[in-house]
Amino acid sequence: MSSIIEIKELTKRFGKRIAVNNVDFNIQRGEIFGLVGPNGAGKTTAMRMLVTLLKPDKGEILVGGYSAQKNPNDVRRLLGFMPDSFGVYGDMTVNEYLDFFGACYKVHPHQRAQLISELLDLVDLGHRRDDMVDTLSTGLKQRLGLARVLIHDPNILVLDEPASGLDPRARVEIRELLLEIARLGKTILFSSHILADVGELCSRVGIIEDGKVVAIGTLQQLSERVMPHRQLHIGLLERKEEAQAALASMQGVNEVRLLEDGKRVFLEVDFVGGDEDIHSLLASLLQQGFPVIHFSEETKNLEEVFMRTTKGIVS
Ligand SMILES: Nc1ncnc2c1ncn2[C@@H]1O[C@H](COP(=O)(O)OP(=O)(O)OP(=O)(O)O)[C@@H](O)[C@H]1O
Numbered sequence: 001m002s003s004i005i006e007i008k009e010l011t012k013r014f015g016k017r018i019a020v021n022n023v024d025f026n027i028q029r030g031e032i033f034g035l036v037g038p039n040g041a042g043k044t045t046a047m048r049m050l051v052t053l054l055k056p057d058k059g060e061i062l063v064g065g066y067s068a069q070k071n072p073n074d075v076r077r078l079l080g081f082m083p084d085s086f087g088v089y090g091d092m093t094v095n096e097y098l099d100f101f102g103a104c105y106k107v108h109p110h111q112r113a114q115l116i117s118e119l120l121d122l123v124d125l126g127h128r129r130d131d132m133v134d135t136l137s138t139g140l141k142q143r144l145g146l147a148r149v150l151i152h153d154p155n156i157l158v159l160d161e162p163a164s165g166l167d168p169r170a171r172v173e174i175r176e177l178l179l180e181i182a183r184l185g186k187t188i189l190f191s192s193h194i195l196a197d198v199g200e201l202c203s204r205v206g207i208i209e210d211g212k213v214v215a216i217g218t219l220q221q222l223s224e225r226v227m228p229h230r231q232l233h234i235g236l237l238e239r240k241e242e243a244q245a246a247l248a249s250m251q252g253v254n255e256v257r258l259l260e261d262g263k264r265v266f267l268e269v270d271f272v273g274g275d276e277d278i279h280s281l282l283a284s285l286l287q288q289g290f291p292v293i294h295f296s297e298e299t300k301n302l303e304e305v306f307m308r309t310t311k312g313i314v315s
């Protein structure tokens with residue numbers, strides 16, 4: 001896979017404060033990449049430099065091979081940017097709003113009506129096309145924002161907190177919409193505080209804190225760095241203590257805890273080994289007649305990854 005975005009030593013200061021500090025990362029073509037970090041980490045500043053709205057103090061940004069500093073117009077053609085706030089265009093209809101941006105991007109008037117219909121279909125807003133933008137809910141405005149960034153058919157979408165302020169249903173809908181847009185072949189970079197969204201969507205995640213990228217990788221890689229062992233949850237109908245003792249002596253098992261989460265009692269196993277070893281462990285339990293009713297691996301503990309990474313445990 002080739003990198004469509006290459007960021008090297010990117011740095012931006014505001015007065016004495018370093019908002020983005022020597023940041024390096026690449027994004028592959030077709031990837032959904034999540035930039036996660038606490039408030040003030042530098043996500044918006046990094047994105048604004050990438051989309052040529054802000055000049056870096058140092059470093060290089062290449063988008064599709066074009067330099068954001070030297071060829072900003074080529075970069076803008078390839079990118080669609082959705083900022084974290086919606087802007088002040090509430091006083092027009094949904095249709096007029098998209099038509100306005102289509103004109104800004106010089107989409108030919110003959111093609112614009114057709115394109116707008118297609119985009120409204122994509123984001124499921126066709127039924128609101130004649131409503132004033134102001135009257136849309138936050139979730140619908142976000143969808144309209146996505147339609148807007150697609151109007152010049154960019155290869156890459158840069159979305160600053162696309163799911164912020166949305167209720168759970170609207171978040172799931174935005175998530176599904178982003179997956180659909182990715183299936184159209186677009187590369188997506190988005191920032192979020194909502195770790196669940198990142199976990200569900202992204203091929204890779206970069207964790208940024210205090211202007212620096214403190215960890216980068218697939219969710220699996222990040223989890224492994226924070227928790228080098230794997231964790232299994234095993235539920236049993238009965239003989240739980242006996243199973244705990246049996247598991248403790250099995251190969252690859254570091255520790256077994258008997259836990260209760262309110263509804264049920266289960267065993268939590270810290271385990272080092274591959275998938276084959278996990279299979280052997282389960283086979284051995286069943287062979288010994290233990291009545292297993294639940295067996296799963298806990299991997300996507302993204303909150304844990306985030307909390308521990310941003311406390312500087314992983315560097
Ligand atoms: N125009 C500006 N002038 C001065 N300081 C700024 C400016 N823009 C950002 N900063 C500072 O740079 C740092 C990074 O801000 P940025 O907005 O990039 O963070 P963020 O990760 O997007 O945060 P949030 O999650 O709150 O959106 C912060 O300390 C912020 O106060």
Ligand SMILES: [Mg+2]
Nearest residue numbers: 043044045084
């Ligand atoms: Mg921000």
